[in-house]
Amino acid sequence: MRQEAPLRAGEELPPLEIPVTRTLIVAGALASRDYQDVHHDPELARQKGSPDIFMNILTTNGLVGRYVTDHFGPTAVLRRVAIRLGAPNHPGDTMVLTGTVEQVDGDTATVRVAGSNALGHHVTGTVTVTVPPAAPSGGAG
Amino acid sequence: MGEDELGARLKAYEGRAATVAGVGKDPVNLPMIRHWCEAMGDTNPAYTGPDAVAPPTMLQAWIMGGLSGHGGHSQAYDELSALLDEAGCTSIVATDCEQEYLRPLRPGDEITFDSVIESVSDRKTTKLGTGYFVTTRTNVRVGPDLVGTHRFRVLKYAPAPRPRKPPPRPRPVVNRDNAGFWAGVAEHRLLIQRCTGCGTLRFPWLPGCNHCGCPDWDTVEASGEGTVFSYVVMHHPPFPAFDPPYAVALVELTEGVRMISNVVGLPCDKVRTGLPVRLEFRSYDDELTLPVFRALEEAV
Numbered sequence: 001m002r003q004e005a006p007l008r009a010g011e012e013l014p015p016l017e018i019p020v021t022r023t024l025i026v027a028g029a030l031a032s033r034d035y036q037d038v039h040h041d042p043e044l045a046r047q048k049g050s051p052d053i054f055m056n057i058l059t060t061n062g063l064v065g066r067y068v069t070d071h072f073g074p075t076a077v078l079r080r081v082a083i084r085l086g087a088p089n090h091p092g093d094t095m096v097l098t099g100t101v102e103q104v105d106g107d108t109a110t111v112r113v114a115g116s117n118a119l120g121h122h123v124t125g126t127v128t129v130t131v132p133p134a135a136p137s138g139g140a141g
Numbered sequence: 142m143g144e145d146e147l148g149a150r151l152k153a154y155e156g157r158a159a160t161v162a163g164v165g166k167d168p169v170n171l172p173m174i175r176h177w178c179e180a181m182g183d184t185n186p187a188y189t190g191p192d193a194v195a196p197p198t199m200l201q202a203w204i205m206g207g208l209s210g211h212g213g214h215s216q217a218y219d220e221l222s223a224l225l226d227e228a229g230c231t232s233i234v235a236t237d238c239e240q241e242y243l244r245p246l247r248p249g250d251e252i253t254f255d256s257v258i259e260s261v262s263d264r265k266t267t268k269l270g271t272g273y274f275v276t277t278r279t280n281v282r283v284g285p286d287l288v289g290t291h292r293f294r295v296l297k298y299a300p301a302p303r304p305r306k307p308p309p310r311p312r313p314v315v316n317r318d319n320a321g322f323w324a325g326v327a328e329h330r331l332l333i334q335r336c337t338g339c340g341t342l343r344f345p346w347l348p349g350c351n352h353c354g355c356p357d358w359d360t361v362e363a364s365g366e367g368t369v370f371s372y373v374v375m376h377h378p379p380f381p382a383f384d385p386p387y388a389v390a391l392v393e394l395t396e397g398v399r400m401i402s403n404v405v406g407l408p409c410d411k412v413r414t415g416l417p418v419r420l421e422f423r424s425y426d427d428e429l430t431l432p433v434f435r436a437l438e439e440a441v
Binding site for chain 1: 176177183185187202205206234235237239240242
């Protein structure tokens, strides 16, 4: 987690590597109650033009949210997450999430997030997060 | 059908309700939150313990139909889906998700939702196939309070046919009686068996001499010159590894033996008996090289 410091535009979040395993894709699909066959059945995924199963958007959304709150800590509150998917996350790939604080308004930051894999950009988006100022750590003075 | 008559019909659904008075299948609850956090690898303490809230990005999970599907879709949405299905756009993939979280969801919150068909795109061709982007906007409520909004864009598309890689040609069966022949092919030499008893050449390879019965043999390397003794043109049935029509020829080598092979370098309907041909070795894949015969006459 990030050291307590004022929010600053231009701050870069450390990258987070997500190994895209078959298990993650299936676990994410089921945890989000998404039973579309393309997220668990390779043969049916192929019939629909995809080389293998691929991660569903809800899992990507969850991972993007986690990436931002992991960085800003448990007091951070997500206000808005807007993502667009590009290249799919297939099993065996690795997605690397990166982020940059684009704008700061008081205790609220807009973070531009991207997740790339071997095929290119899996996800691009922006996350708006409120980060309450740290509680004073000692007595007054 | 006009330029995109279907597109025009689909556009008519913009602004119509997609879901009316939808109800979340489960109230916000800790087990689903825990499963989500385990899947996402999210260890944020805000999502556990007595004051747990749900991860905000779970918003859509609470309104998913799951295996048993949605009950609350409007007639307009069902019609839109049916139109797309009938047009072959039977597959679906999500492309965009925009969510706003107005207040945290807590275990026990009972979710209701309404959604509207915000827009339908023109017909688009993508890597996956051709179809239409459909955008819906959902208001998520707990009681009377709006707790989140969810804009979701999907591509409903007709899957592009995948170019199928043809299966490899069948492998030759190599056994102890013909292993010498295939060893020769590997060196780009066409070897004919010769009986060491009576000197008779034989092809294909056999364990003994048809003429005198002698089991002993040596080999002669074919010069590669020959003529088409007979042939057929294969049209049907097609075999997956082959591309009909093609000529299968019985080639008489100048040494006097005959072998079955393909004639290449000439349209199959130009192959004739007596056609002079010359041996060459053609590689079909990393592991398979075969002797074939190239026509020495130009196609007439």
